[in-house]
C-alpha cells in the first residue's frame with residue numbers, strides 16, 4: 067500500500083518534485099516570510115482572510131486537549147456530514163488532507179506512463195508538475211479563447227490515448243473562468259472508455275448560483291466522475307488542511323490505497339462544525355466576495371486596466387509588461403500577489419482579500435502600473 071507519507075517520500079526521491087509540491091512553496095510564503103512586514107497583504111495563494119467560521123474555531127479549541135488520539139472513531143461523523151451536505155451516499159465520500167490529497171490520489175490511481183492526465187492550460191500547475199514528477203504522461207491543450215475547457219478536444223485526446231484521467235478545474239485557477247455546465251454535461255456523457263473525469267471545484271462556492279452547477283450530480287448518477295472540494299477557500303481554513311472528494315464507490319476504492327486516510331483531528335472537528343453553518347455562511351461569503359470583486363473591477367475599468375472576468379476569489383489582471391518584476395515590486399510595497407502562470411506572462415493573479423487589503427493593493431498597483 068502506498069500511503070501519503072511514502073508517496074511524498076517517493077516524490078522527494080523523484081527529484082524536482084520535492085521542491086515543487088505544495089501551493090505554499092510555489093506561492094512564495096516560505097521564501098518571502100523573513101522579509102515580509104507583519105502588515106503584509108497576502109493576496110498570493112487564494113486564501114480567504116475571513117478565516118474559519120466561529121463554530122469551527124470553537125470546535126478546534128475544545129478539541130485541542132484531546133488531540134493526543136487519532137480519533138478514528140470520529141471520522142465517520144465527518145463522512146456522514148459531507149454525504150448529507152452533498153446528497154450522496156457515505157460510500158461515495160472520501161476526505162483528505164486538503165483537496166490536494168484527493169487530487170494526488172486520483173493521479174496515482176487513474177493516470178500512468180501510457181494513460182495520460184489530460185488537461186487544458188494554464189491551469190492549477192502544481193497538479194501538472196505533480197503528475198510529471200510521478201512519471202505519468204501529461205497532455206496539455208490550450209484553454210479556449212473564452213478561457214474555458216475545450217471539452218471535445220479533451221475527449222478526443224482521451225480517445226487517442228486509450229483512456230486516462232481528464233483534469234478539469236471549474237472555476238479554473240489561475241484564470242477564474244468558468245466552463246459552462248452544458249460543456250461539462252457533454253463531456254460526462256461522451257467520456258471515452260477507461261477515462262475518469264476529475265472536476266476540481268475548489269472555488270465553485272464563489273460562483274453565482276445561477277451559473278454554478280456542481281459535477282457532484284454526476285456522482286449521484288454513478289458516472290465516471292470524481293469531484294474534489296475543499297475547506298481551504300470559501301470556508302477560510304487553508305491551514306486546517308481538510309478537503310474531500312465524491313465519487314462512485316469503485317472509484318473511491320481505486321483511490322483509497324493512495325490516501326493516508328487520516329486527517330488532523332482538529333480538521334475533522336472544524337470541518338464538521340463548518341458544514342453545519344453552510345446554509346448561511348456560504349451565501350454571506352459569496353456575496354461579500356462578489357461585492358469586493360465588483361468594486362475592484364469598477365476601479366480597474368476606470369483606470370482602463372484589462373482583466374479576465376472572474377468567477378472566483380481571485381482575478382487575472384493584465385499589467386502589460388513582464389509580470390515577475392512587477393510582482394516583486396508589489397511585494398516590496400507590502401502586497402504579495404500570485405506567481406507567474408506561463409504563457410500568460412503579463413498577467414498578474416490577485417487574490418481578493420478584505421477591504422483593507424484591497425485598498426493597499428490599489429495603492430501599490432497604481433503606483434507601479436503608472437510608471
Ligand SMILES: Cc1ncc(COP(=O)(O)O)c(C=O)c1O
Pocket residue numbers: 089111112163164165166167190235239266268295296297298304307308309
Ligand atoms: C484549483 C485548486 N485545487 C486544489 C487546491 C488545493 O487546495 P487544498 O489542498 O488546500 O484543498 C488549490 C489551492 O490553491 C487550488 O487552487
